[in-house]
Amino acid sequence: MALPKRIIKETERLLADPAPGISAIPHEDNLRYFDVIIEGPNQSPFEGGVFKLELFLPEDYPMAPPKVRFMTKIYHPNIDKLGRICLDILKDKWSPALQIRTVLLSIQALLSSPNPDDPLANDVAQHWKENENNAIQTAQEWTRKYATA
Amino acid sequence: MDFDITDPSDWPKEFGPLREIDSHLRCPICKEYLRAAMMLQCHHNFCSECIRRHLDKESTCPACRVSTSTSQLRRNVSLEEIANNFGDVRQLLLKTVRESLEPKSAPAQTLECAESMDIDDFTPQQKRRRISARVGKALLSAQRGRTHESDDNDHDDDFTMHSQESSSGRKYSTRSSTRPVLRSRGGRSETTPTEQVPNPQSASSSQTSSYSLSEEHTSASEQASPTPAKESTFKHTLVACPVCTMAIPEANTNSHLDKYCFSGKQDPIYNVALSVVETYSPQAIATYEKDGSSKSVSLPASPQRNTLRSAFSSSPVRFNGFAQQPSKLGAQSGAAPIPEPKRLPKLTYSVLNDKQLRKKLQELGLPTHGDKQLMQRRHAEYLTLYNANCDSTRPQTIAQLHKAMDNWERTYMRDLNAKDAQRRAQEEQQQKYAQELAQQKQQEDAASTDVTNLPSSQSSNSGTTGTGFVPNQANNNDVNVAIASQAAQAHKLKNADNYNDLIADIRRRQQREKDAKAKAALEANDAASAPIQPPPQEEL
Numbered sequence: 145m146a147l148p149k150r151i152i153k154e155t156e157r158l159l160a161d162p163a164p165g166i167s168a169i170p171h172e173d174n175l176r177y178f179d180v181i182i183e184g185p186n187q188s189p190f191e192g193g194v195f196k197l198e199l200f201l202p203e204d205y206p207m208a209p210p211k212v213r214f215m216t217k218i219y220h221p222n223i224d225k226l227g228r229i230c231l232d233i234l235k236d237k238w239s240p241a242l243q244i245r246t247v248l249l250s251i252q253a254l255l256s257s258p259n260p261d262d263p264l265a266n267d268v269a270q271h272w273k274e275n276e277n278n279a280i281q282t283a284q285e286w287t288r289k290y291a292t293a
Numbered sequence: 294m295d296f297d298i299t300d301p302s303d304w305p306k307e308f309g310p311l312r313e314i315d316s317h318l319r320c321p322i323c324k325e326y327l328r329a330a331m332m333l334q335c336h337h338n339f340c341s342e343c344i345r346r347h348l349d350k351e352s353t354c355p356a357c358r359v360s361t362s363t364s365q366l367r368r369n370v371s372l373e374e375i376a377n378n379f380g381d382v383r384q385l386l387l388k389t390v391r392e393s394l395e396p397k398s399a400p401a402q403t404l405e406c407a408e409s410m411d412i413d414d415f416t417p418q419q420k421r422r423r424i425s426a427r428v429g430k431a432l433l434s435a436q437r438g439r440t441h442e443s444d445d446n447d448h449d450d451d452f453t454m455h456s457q458e459s460s461s462g463r464k465y466s467t468r469s470s471t472r473p474v475l476r477s478r479g480g481r482s483e484t485t486p487t488e489q490v491p492n493p494q495s496a497s498s499s500q501t502s503s504y505s506l507s508e509e510h511t512s513a514s515e516q517a518s519p520t521p522a523k524e525s526t527f528k529h530t531l532v533a534c535p536v537c538t539m540a541i542p543e544a545n546t547n548s549h550l551d552k553y554c555f556s557g558k559q560d561p562i563y564n565v566a567l568s569v570v571e572t573y574s575p576q577a578i579a580t581y582e583k584d585g586s587s588k589s590v591s592l593p594a595s596p597q598r599n600t601l602r603s604a605f606s607s608s609p610v611r612f613n614g615f616a617q618q619p620s621k622l623g624a625q626s627g628a629a630p631i632p633e634p635k636r637l638p639k640l641t642y643s644v645l646n647d648k649q650l651r652k653k654l655q656e657l658g659l660p661t662h663g664d665k666q667l668m669q670r671r672h673a674e675y676l677t678l679y680n681a682n683c684d685s686t687r688p689q690t691i692a693q694l695h696k697a698m699d700n701w702e703r704t705y706m707r708d709l710n711a712k713d714a715q716r717r718a719q720e721e722q723q724q725k726y727a728q729e730l731a732q733q734k735q736q737e738d739a740a741s742t743d744v745t746n747l748p749s750s751q752s753s754n755s756g757t758t759g760t761g762f763v764p765n766q767a768n769n770n771d772v773n774v775a776i777a778s779q780a781a782q783a784h785k786l787k788n789a790d791n792y793n794d795l796i797a798d799i800r801r802r803q804q805r806e807k808d809a810k811a812k813a814a815l816e817a818n819d820a821a822s823a824p825i826q827p828p829p830q831e832e833l
């Protein structure tokens with residue numbers, strides 16, 4: 145399949161004008177597959193961390209959402225052990241008017257504001273709800289342990 | 294033309310409002326200029342084709358998520374015309390805008406500028422320079438591959454920005470001392486307006502063709518009854534003269550321009566606007582479009598503006614220059630409401646049997662082979678293309694739609710085959726993996742005494758954290774085998790759909806392996822007596 149213009153254009157913009165704290169670089173041999181890095185946002189438990197993600201644009205993108213997953217371990221109520229992300233725009237709230245950049249910005253925002261009421265990782269969410277300070281501490285530890293170079 | 298990758302950011306920041314205009318004229322789905330703009334009741338606009346595809350799957354506005362449906366779609370003709378015209382003038386405008394920002398230069402340098410005007414095809418150099426060379430190259434060949442086969446091997450050079458400020462090790466062009474120059478393949482400027490003019494050789498061949506539409510036809514829109522048809526001879530395709538917008542045979546463009554338009558005179562032979570010609574009988578245009586030779590066709594003298602659209606009669610007249618049928622716009626505004634062309638109805642495929650569906654396809658002139666699923670998809674695809682075409686002020690011919698369907702057919706079959714191959718490969722892979730695991734197990738059993746300590750260090754690794762990305766069931770050797778075989782498999786499946794899943798797996802496993810190794814190394818340091826972990830086994 146030829147690479148749709150839209151993907152080429154998005155890639156060009158991502159490389160030329162990356163969003164702050166976010167980088168997304170396509171694989172040379174598969175331009176639908178991106179290595180993504182998101183820096184932990186300031187004033188979040190993930191501050192100072194550098195998180196690796198993978199992003200894949202399926203055949204019917206942008207009619208279908210990109211597939212995104214954390215590769216770096218992260219202690220977050222909306223991200224599970226497999227790195228899968230609970231984010232509505234990656235599922236039923238996807239719209240073809242959204243793009244890679246907006247998706248990655250949303251994920252960055254999710255790091256700033258974990259939402260334990262809509263959990264993917266139940267044990268983490270439980271922890272977050274019962275003892276938020278303690279959960280944040282764990283998240284900080286994990287960030288130091290797994291997300292620092 | 295397809296080749297262009299344009300973006301609002303192409304406009305210099307000094308011209309911010311142009312960026313705004315550019316982005317407002319783009320479809321939020323495909324990010325191209327709106328093609329047959331359609332507005333939903335929430336007032337968001339999309340290409341007809343894009344929004345129809347989306348609404349086939351989901352009944353919401355992609356921009357604001359308000360619920361909606363195809364019945365809510367309304368054409369936004371003015372917006373479409375603006376998008377069309379802005380697209381037509383874009384390249385010229387961009388060039389002008391960029392030149393206006395350049396410092397005044399000596400005449401010698403002006404020449405340089407003209408020579409390197411291909412720069413318009415590309416994004417600003419600041420942008421390009423930051424793209425890593427390798428990815429940039431891959432991207433460029435991808436966009437290039439859309440319309441042009443790479444015909445040489447040094448195509449990266451063709452698109453390389455040579456700039457004084459560039460700190461890369463590339464050779465710089467020394468042609469210009471004041472600004473970066475995009476060195477492009479000699480004189481390739483396929484999108485500059487002048488190139489649109491047909492070459493002079495063909496001009497002489499059709500000098501004799503006559504064109505005898507009289508003045509009355511230009512105001513004939515009110516005439517209801519057909520008057521005796523005028524005989525008219527067409528040669529080749531009619532285009533709008535880029536200067537005076539009259540309809541002229543494409544092959545005569547140069548002589549017409551030289552003799553009349555450039556000297557400010559009116560051409561006595563060609564004095565009918567293209568928009569008027571377009572509104573004549575579709576058959577007439579189809580006839581000359583078909584055989585393209587001088588042949589008499591009769592033009593019924595009751596042009597109805599919408600015959601063009603409703604029958605998709607033709608646009609052999611797609612002049613790609615900047616003076617695209619301005620009179621057409623004028624003709625449409627202030628005219629009676631345009632009757633909506635007839636769109637194809639949706640079918641309820643579940644109540645149709647194969648035979649009925651085949652008949653429907655046949656009626657539309659579409660291929661009738663394949664199983665019901667294929668026929669259904671084919672029909673749905675054609676419906677989208679056809680109905681979107683009904684919405685366009687620059688509609689394609691039926692022949693062009695069928696050509697698009699041919700492409701779709703090919704792509705569909707290719708994808709089908711690829712998915713088949715992928716499924717087979719996956720099955721093979723699973724078998725192979727199972728075999729290798731069994732083999733490995735045997736080897737381990739044979740040499741079990743050497744590795745007795747390993748599993749414990751492993752289980753402590755996964756046991757204490759309990760958060761490995763995958764359940765830790767296999768020992769390191771299993772993991773290595775899995776990585777190797779999966780890597781090999783993934784390599785074969787590069788273009789397969791779930792390549793990403795495979796890669797994700799491999800990465801997770803590699804990460805896990807790294808963790809395990811680090812842990813083992815630590816423990817080896819702590820207790821010097823512990824056995825040293827065997828090096829990872831490279832199977833492939």
Ligand SMILES: [Zn+2]
Binds near residue numbers: 324
């Ligand atoms: Zn579109």
Ligand SMILES: [Zn+2]
Binds near residue numbers: 336355359
């Ligand atoms: Zn809307």
Ligand SMILES: [Zn+2]
Binds near residue numbers: 534537550553554
């Ligand atoms: Zn003219």
